[in-house]
Amino acid sequence: xxxxxxxxxxxxxxxxxxxxxxxxxxxxxxxxxxxxxxxxxxxxxxxxxxxxxxxxxxxxxxxxxxxxxxxxxxxxxxxxxxxxxxxxxxxxxxxxxxxxxxxxxxxxxxxxxxxxxxxxxxxxxxxxxxxxxxxxxxxxxxxxxxxxxxxxxxxxxxxxxxxxxxxxxxxxxxxxxxxxxxxxxxxxxxxxxxxxxxxxxxxxxxxxxxxxxxxxxxxxxxxxxxxxxxxxxxxxxxxxxxxxxxxxxxxxx
Amino acid sequence: xxxxxxxxxxxxxxxxxxxxxxxxxxxxxxxxxxxxxxxxxxxxxxxxxxxxxxxxxxxxxxxxxxxxxxxxxxxxxxxxxxxxxxxxxxxxxxxxxxxxxxxxxxxxxxxxxxxxxxxxxxxxxxxxxxxxxxxxxxxxxxxxxxxxxxxxxxxxxxxxxxxxxxxxxxxxxxxxxxxxxxxxxxxxxxxxxxxxxxxxxxxxxxxxxxxxxxxxxxxxxxxxx
Numbered sequence: 001x002x003x004x005x006x007x008x009x010x011x012x013x014x015x016x017x018x019x020x021x022x023x024x025x026x027x028x029x030x031x032x033x034x035x036x037x038x039x040x041x042x043x044x045x046x047x048x049x050x051x052x053x054x055x056x057x058x059x060x061x062x063x064x065x066x067x068x069x070x071x072x073x074x075x076x077x078x079x080x081x082x083x084x085x086x087x088x089x090x091x092x093x094x095x096x097x098x099x100x101x102x103x104x105x106x107x108x109x110x111x112x113x114x115x116x117x118x119x120x121x122x123x124x125x126x127x128x129x130x131x132x133x134x135x136x137x138x139x140x141x142x143x144x145x146x147x148x149x150x151x152x153x154x155x156x157x158x159x160x161x162x163x164x165x166x167x168x169x170x171x172x173x174x175x176x177x178x179x180x181x182x183x184x185x186x187x188x189x190x191x192x193x194x195x196x197x198x199x200x201x202x203x204x205x206x207x208x209x210x211x212x213x214x215x216x217x218x219x220x221x222x223x224x225x226x227x228x229x230x231x232x233x234x235x236x237x238x239x240x241x242x243x244x245x246x247x248x249x250x251x252x253x
Numbered sequence: 254x255x256x257x258x259x260x261x262x263x264x265x266x267x268x269x270x271x272x273x274x275x276x277x278x279x280x281x282x283x284x285x286x287x288x289x290x291x292x293x294x295x296x297x298x299x300x301x302x303x304x305x306x307x308x309x310x311x312x313x314x315x316x317x318x319x320x321x322x323x324x325x326x327x328x329x330x331x332x333x334x335x336x337x338x339x340x341x342x343x344x345x346x347x348x349x350x351x352x353x354x355x356x357x358x359x360x361x362x363x364x365x366x367x368x369x370x371x372x373x374x375x376x377x378x379x380x381x382x383x384x385x386x387x388x389x390x391x392x393x394x395x396x397x398x399x400x401x402x403x404x405x406x407x408x409x410x411x412x413x414x415x416x417x418x419x420x421x422x423x424x425x426x427x428x429x430x431x432x433x434x435x436x437x438x439x440x441x442x443x444x445x446x447x448x449x450x451x452x453x454x455x456x457x458x459x460x461x462x463x464x465x466x467x468x469x470x471x472x473x474x475x476x477x478x
Contacts, residue, residue: 139428146422150409153409163472166408170404173464178425184436184453185432185436
C-alpha cells in the first residue's frame with residue numbers, strides 16, 4: 001500500500017511523468033471548477049435573497065470570500081512546496097512554488113479590490129485602516145511582491161529556487177504574527193466595529209452558492225496552478241530530450 | 254564547545270574592529286535617523302500637541318529605516334573580497350558566525366540608535382517616563398530587526414543593486430515590530446497599560462534569536478554557490 005503511494009509520488013516527481021499525468025488530470029479539475037463557479041455565481045447574484053441590511057451589496061462576497069481564502073491558501077502551498085523543494089531537493093516542488101506566487105498575488109489583489117469596492121457603500125470609504133483583515137491582506141500582497149522580486153532578480157534558476165524558498169519559509173512563520181499584530185493594533189481603535197461579530201446566521205440560499213464558489217474557485221486555482229507548473233516544467237527542462245521530442249510532435253519518452 | 258565560542262567571539266571582534274576603522278559607516282545610519290526625525294516637524298508644523306501625538310510613530314519609522322539602510326553592507330564587503338567564502342570553508346558552524354556578525358551589526362547600529370532616540374523624543378515633547386518605554390521597545394525591536402535583516406542581507410548579497418530589493422524583502426516582515434513598538438510607546442504616552450507590547454517584542458526577539466541565524470546561514474550558503 002505505502003509502497004505504491006511512494007512509487008506514485010516518486011514518479012510524479014519526474015518531470016516527463018508529471019507532464020503526462022497532469023495532462024490527464026487537468027480537465028477533471030478545471031471543468032467541475034468552472035461548472036461550480038457558474039452555478040454558484042448565478043445563484044449568488046440572481047437567486048439568493050437580498051441581505052436585509054446590506055441589500056445587493058453583500059453579493060460581492062461570492063468573489064471576495066473565495067479570493068481571500070485562496071490568497072492565504074496559495075501562500076501556504078507556496079511555502080510548503082518551497083520547503084519540500086529545499087529539504088528534499090525536489091525540483092518539481094520548486095516549480096510549484098514559482099507557479100503559485102503570481103496566482104496567489106492575483107487573488108490577494110482581487111480580495112483587496114473587492115473588499116475596497118464593498119467598503120465604499122458599507123463604510124463610506126474605499127479604505128479603512130481600522131479593519132485588520134484589509135491591512136493584513138495588504139501586507140500579504142507585499143510579501144508576495146518581495147518573493148517574486150527576489151526570484152526575478154536571480155538569473156540562475158536553481159539558486160533563485162533555493163533563495164526564494166528560504167524567504168517563503170521565513171514569511172510563512174511571520175504570516176500569523178503579522179495577522180495577530182494587526183488585530184492587536186486595530187483593537188486599540190475603539191468603537192469601529194463595523195462588522196458585528198456573531199451576526200445573524202447566514203441564509204441557506206446565500207450559503208450554498210458561496211460554498212459552491214469557494215470550492216469552484218479552489219478547483220480553478222488548482223487548474224491554473226497545474227497549467228503554470230506544466231509551463232514552468234517545460235521551460236526548465238527545455239534542453240532535455242523529452243521536451244525536444246514533444247516539441248517535434250512525438251510522445252514524451 | 255570551545256571552538257564554536259571562539260569562532261563567535263572572533264567573528265564579533267573582527268566585525269567591531271572593522272567598524273571602528275571605518276567610523277563613517279557607523280555614523281551614517283545615526284545621522285540618517287536624526288535627519289528623518291527632523292523632516293516630520295518641518296513637513297507637519299511645529300504644533301506641540303501634534304508632535305507629541307506623532308512622536309512615537311515617527312521615531313520608530315526613522316529607526317526602522319536607519320536599520321534598513323545599514324543592512325546592505327552587512328555581508329557585502331566580505332562577499333566582494335572573498336572572506337565570506339573563507340568563513341564558509343572554515344568548518345565552524347555558519348549560524349554561529351552569522352550570529353556573531355549580526356551581534357556586531359546590532360552593537361554598531363541598533364544600540365547607538367537606542368541611545369540617540371531620547372534626544373529626538375525630547376524634541377517631540379515626550380515625557381521622561383514615555384522615553385524610557387521608547388528606549389525599551391527600541392532595544393528589543395532593533396535586536397529583532399538586526400536578526401531579520403541579516404536574513405534579507407544574506408539572501409541579496411550576491412545580487413547586483415540589491416538595496417531596493419533588500420527593503421522590499423525585510424519591510425513587510427518588520428511590520429509587526431513597528432506596530433508593537435510604536436503602539437506600545439503611544440499607549441505609555443496615553444497613560445495606559447503597555448506591558449503586553451513589551452512582552453510581545455521580547456518574545457519576538459527571543460524567537461528571532463533562536464530561528465533567524467539558521468535562516469541566515471542557509472541563505473549565505475545559497476548566495477555563495
